[in-house]
Amino acid sequence: MNALKEILKQFLLVLVSHFTNKKSRYSYPKMNMIIFTSIATPLLLIIITLSSFILKTFIGKSIKSPKYPPVIGTVFGQLLYFNKLHDYFTEIAHKHPTFRLLAPDQSELYTTDARNIEHILRTNFDNYSKGxxxxxxxxxxxxxxxxxxxxxxxxxxxxxxxxxxxxxxxxxxxxxxxxxxxxxxxxxxxxxxxxxxxxxxxxxxxxxxxxxxxxxxxxxxxxxxxxxxxxxxxxxxxxxxxxxxxxxxxxxxxxxxxxxxxxxxxxxxxxxxxxxxxxxxxxxxxxxxxxxxxxxxxxxxxxxxxxxxxxxxxxxxxxxxxxxxxxxxxxxxxxxxxxxxxxxxxxxxxxxxxxxxxxxxxxxxxxxxxxxxxxxxxxxxxxxxxxxxxxxxxxxxxxxxxxxxxxxxxxxxxxxxxxxxxxxxxxxxxxxxxxxxxxxxxxxxxxxxxxxxxxxxxxxxxxxxxxxxxxxxxxxxxxxxxxxxxxxxxxxxxxxxxxxxxxxxxxxxxxxxxxxxxxxxxxxxxxxxxxx
Missing domain, CATH: 1.10.630.10 (Cytochrome P450)
Structure with missing residues (x-):
């Protein structure tokens, strides 16, 4: 654990030195490239994964199409409002009776329109499942x-x-x-x-x-x-x-x-x-x-x-x-x-x-x-x-x-x-x-x-x-x-x-x-x- 902390410290100090033009005892010539690679590679993988995750969330969701409900945010935004989630949805529903939150694999629609609910639960019941x-x-x-x-x-x-x-x-x-x-x-x-x-x-x-x-x-x-x-x-x-x-x-x-x-x-x-x-x-x-x-x-x-x-x-x-x-x-x-x-x-x-x-x-x-x-x-x-x-x-x-x-x-x-x-x-x-x-x-x-x-x-x-x-x-x-x-x-x-x-x-x-x-x-x- 201490070794990992020292590696992170070295890497951060090098970045600070580079962007502030301040000297550091951990300069690029002296820094072990293995250490740099051991930090840079995982960070690069994390960045690529997150970028892919974000692209998957937003691509192909017809965000600007008026044929689909307006997009209010992503499902991950619910974390910020979790303790008052139902009131958060109520505030949105006053403006948008039907709206969307985006998720990586699909859209999540939320509605307070009674016609939609009757359609889902009764009229077109066979088209809907638990998922x-x-x-x-x-x-x-x-x-x-x-x-x-x-x-x-x-x-x-x-x-x-x-x-x-x-x-x-x-x-x-x-x-x-x-x-x-x-x-x-x-x-x-x-x-x-x-x-x-x-x-x-x-x-x-x-x-x-x-x-x-x-x-x-x-x-x-x-x-x-x-x-x-x-x-x-x-x-x-x-x-x-x-x-x-x-x-x-x-x-x-x-x-x-x-x-x-x-x-x-x-x-x-x-x-x-x-x-x-x-x-x-x-x-x-x-x-x-x-x-x-x-x-x-x-x-x-x-x-x-x-x-x-x-x-x-x-x-x-x-x-x-x-x-x-x-x-x-x-x-x-x-x-x-x-x-x-x-x-x-x-x-x-x-x-x-x-x-x-x-x-x-x-x-x-x-x-x-x-x-x-x-x-x-x-x-x-x-x-x-x-x-x-x-x-x-x-x-x-x-x-x-x-x-x-x-x-x-x-x-x-x-x-x-x-x-x-x-x-x-x-x-x-x-x-x-x-x-x-x-x-x-x-x-x-x-x-x-x-x-x-x-x-x-x-x-x-x-x-x-x-x-x-x-x-x-x-x-x-x-x-x-x-x-x-x-x-x-x-x-x-x-x-x-x-x-x-x-x-x-x-x-x-x-x-x-x-x-x-x-x-x-x-x-x-x-x-x-x-x-x-």
């Missing part, structure tokens, strides 16, 4: 799960998942689980309220939704809310960190090299994924044994048990494949609901009148807790009939999703050249992303009050949430599942507590990853409406 680059980035975490595959594997999982989500058995079982965990959540919040202590509601909601999805997905009780599952807590952290590290790959040009060398963030990612995989594979193994010894148990209510039964008909569905399927369900079931509810409570704290309107609706439809002997008695009153009538609560949750979509950015890759409805072209291999976060803030979609939190706008039957929950063949299968969970939890805690921000001056923002986490959590104070 090899996207698959390469996400496969380490998502494997061959539904979020990472196309074709036969996607159709198989879609068909199986669609059937499972439509069964009355899963609906009844999941609602039972949601009510049980909502009761636990009320008791945990009550403990904080009694001592007037603030708490991170996002962390609690993550634990609660993870418990729910593990029970519904695996038939396993994690007991995260009681703090008795160290394994469960470690899993949550590894899963969330992996989510963020995988997303970082989209802007890190050296991630493959880091993965090969197993250094930096890629080394951390590998360790996290190993923890995740070991945890899930162990659960699958235990569930196989349980099903083998107890064919007639009620364990078949959970998704994994039902998939394991299905796997007996299909040898391709081994433990690894089942793990990939379940991990995809986990990110859909845990992150989306917990994140949306976190932003929902943030919005209620910023808009206390909305919070009180929801409470009035709860009192009208679910009754008051004074008429219930226990928390469980009240939560049991949150029936399917009550949930269906909670129109204002549903509107408030939808308004939260509009401004803070669970998946703020998503997209596809064009398998053939195509023309978008807004008149722009794209080439085979180009990526095209729809920016749900920016769409919720576009005046040409929502009006001049686009950035205002107004649940009333969702009471209009003409409002469409296609861009929020995906449309077309890939429409969100768990939409109703997620709304039921969010409504049950919201009704339970809002009936017993009023919430306010622990620190009104703190700027609340997101953590850039696949799903829209609140950076640093959301610390609230809960005030009991009446004694429990």
């Amino acid at each position: 090899e680059n996207n698959k390469d980035i996400v496969t380490d975490l998502f494997g061959n799960g539904i979020f990472a595959v196309d074709g036969v594997k996607w159709k198989q999982q879609r068909k199986l998942a669609s059937f499972e989500f439509s069964t009355r058995v899963l609906r009844d079982f999941s609602c039972k689980v949601f009510r049980k965990n909502a009761t636990k959540l009320v008791r945990v919040v009550s403990d904080f309220a009694k001592v007037n202590r603030d708490f991170d509601v996002q962390n609690l909601l993550m634990q609660c939704t993870l418990e729910s999805i593990f029970k519904v997905g695996f038939g396993v009780d994690l007991n995260c809310l009681e703090g008795s599952s160290e394994e469960g807590s470690a899993f949550i952290k590894a899963f969330d960190d992996s989510n963020a590290l995988i997303y970082w790959r989209y802007v890190d040009p050296f991630w493959k090299l880091k993965r090969y060398l197993n250094i930096g963030c890629e080394a951390s990612l590998r360790n996290n994924i190993k923890l995740i995989n070991d945890f899930v594979l162990n659960l699958i193994s235990k569930k196989r044994k349980q099903l083998g010894t107890n064919q007639h148990s009620n364990e078949k209510e959970d998704i994994l048990s039902r998939f394991l039964i299905e796997s007996k008909k299909d040898p391709m569905m081994n433990d690894q494949y089942l793990m990939d399927i379940i991990l995809n369900f986990l990110i859909a079931g845990k992150d989306t609901s917990a994140n949306t509810l976190s932003w929902f409570f943030y919005m209620l704290c910023k808009n206390p009148l909305v919070q009180e309107k929801i409470v009035l609706e709860i009192e009208k439809l679910a009754g008051s807790q004074e008429n219930a002997a226990t928390i469980e008695d009240f939560v049991d009153k949150i029936t399917d009939e009550v949930l269906e009538k909670m129109h204002y609560l549903h509107a408030a949750l939808s308004e939260t999703l509009r401004l803070y979509p669970a998946v703020p950015l998503d997209g596809r890759v064009a398998d053939m050249d195509d023309n978008l409805p807004d008149g722009f072209k794209l080439k085979k291999g180009d990526s095209v992303y729809y920016i749900s976060y920016a769409m919720g803030r576009m005046p040409y979609i929502w009006g001049d009050d686009a950035e205002d939190f107004k649940p009333e706008r969702w009471l209009n039957d003409n409002v469409s949430n296609m861009a929020i929950l995906q449309g077309g063949p890939r429409i969100c299968l768990g939409k109703d599942f997620a709304y039921r969970q969010m409504k049950i939890m919201s009704i339970a805690v809002l009936r017993f507590f009023m919430f306010k921000l622990a620190d009104e001056s703190r700027k609340v923002t997101y953590r850039t990853m696949f799903t829209l986490h609140i950076e640093g959590g959301l610390h609230l104070l809960a005030v009991a409406r009446t004694s429990l």
Whole structure:
């Protein structure tokens, strides 16, 4: 290392001497040409490589053609705005509803035009796929799960998942689980309220939704809310960190090299994924044994048990494949609901009148807790009939999703050249992303009050949430599942507590990853409406 430093020092001093006409003890005649060559050659190779990289990024991209979307920069510029990436895209989208960032192998199109999104997700669905680059980035975490595959594997999982989500058995079982965990959540919040202590509601909601999805997905009780599952807590952290590290790959040009060398963030990612995989594979193994010894148990209510039964008909569905399927369900079931509810409570704290309107609706439809002997008695009153009538609560949750979509950015890759409805072209291999976060803030979609939190706008039957929950063949299968969970939890805690921000001056923002986490959590104070 010291020798290398001395070589670099000599080389730099020679350059300084040459350009400043100052004498140096390291002059060209005295300098060993081998040393000079050993430095100059790698530098020349680096310059040639970078030049080739730059030329590849800009050549053949029809940059000045009005037939293609305007070029705003390159994908590498995202590094500068990574921590506020969605707001950066929103600023651009105000001027250019469809725009491009250049990448070495293709262009990346970003759009907030609803016509384009309907075209990609529905009208011309067969012309778009996940693309090899996207698959390469996400496969380490998502494997061959539904979020990472196309074709036969996607159709198989879609068909199986669609059937499972439509069964009355899963609906009844999941609602039972949601009510049980909502009761636990009320008791945990009550403990904080009694001592007037603030708490991170996002962390609690993550634990609660993870418990729910593990029970519904695996038939396993994690007991995260009681703090008795160290394994469960470690899993949550590894899963969330992996989510963020995988997303970082989209802007890190050296991630493959880091993965090969197993250094930096890629080394951390590998360790996290190993923890995740070991945890899930162990659960699958235990569930196989349980099903083998107890064919007639009620364990078949959970998704994994039902998939394991299905796997007996299909040898391709081994433990690894089942793990990939379940991990995809986990990110859909845990992150989306917990994140949306976190932003929902943030919005209620910023808009206390909305919070009180929801409470009035709860009192009208679910009754008051004074008429219930226990928390469980009240939560049991949150029936399917009550949930269906909670129109204002549903509107408030939808308004939260509009401004803070669970998946703020998503997209596809064009398998053939195509023309978008807004008149722009794209080439085979180009990526095209729809920016749900920016769409919720576009005046040409929502009006001049686009950035205002107004649940009333969702009471209009003409409002469409296609861009929020995906449309077309890939429409969100768990939409109703997620709304039921969010409504049950919201009704339970809002009936017993009023919430306010622990620190009104703190700027609340997101953590850039696949799903829209609140950076640093959301610390609230809960005030009991009446004694429990």
